[in-house]
Amino acid sequence: MTIPAAPLLALDAIPDGGFAEVEALVDGEPESLVLHRDGGEVRGWLNVCPHAGRRLDWAPGQFLKSREGLLVCAAHGASFELRGGECVAGPCRGEALRAVALSVREGMVELGTAD
Ligand code: FES
Numbered sequence: 001m002t003i004p005a006a007p008l009l010a011l012d013a014i015p016d017g018g019f020a021e022v023e024a025l026v027d028g029e030p031e032s033l034v035l036h037r038d039g040g041e042v043r044g045w046l047n048v049c050p051h052a053g054r055r056l057d058w059a060p061g062q063f064l065k066s067r068e069g070l071l072v073c074a075a076h077g078a079s080f081e082l083r084g085g086e087c088v089a090g091p092c093r094g095e096a097l098r099a100v101a102l103s104v105r106e107g108m109v110e111l112g113t114a115d
Pocket residue numbers: 049050051052053054073074075076077078090091
């Protein structure tokens with residue numbers, strides 16, 4: 001099934017190496033997403049921690065990044081690597097964030113894969 005691309009925000013609105021939070025419809029449900037920019041690429045996951053289902057940010061759009069470059073859940077400190085979203089330390093070690101398909105086109109981050 002083709003998922004129509006939906007623009008979320010400008011790539012430049014996310015600091016390189018940093019995060020942004022957006023609201024979007026995923027499978028027809030409104031969801032909060034965490035986006036992570038890595039140069040010209042953006043990866044994204046549902047903003048839901050696999051440990052206890054809490055949001056990862058401590059205030060909307062405010063995410064913690066460890067010195068080791070991990071995304072840290074503000075609730076109980078689960079730490080996620082930023083390629084596959086796998087929890088590598090903390091209470092849900094071995095679980096993973098739920099990825100959402102994103103693409104970057106003409107400077108805009110879009111939900112869904114290109115074409
Ligand atoms: S809800 Fe994220 S570590 Fe507990």
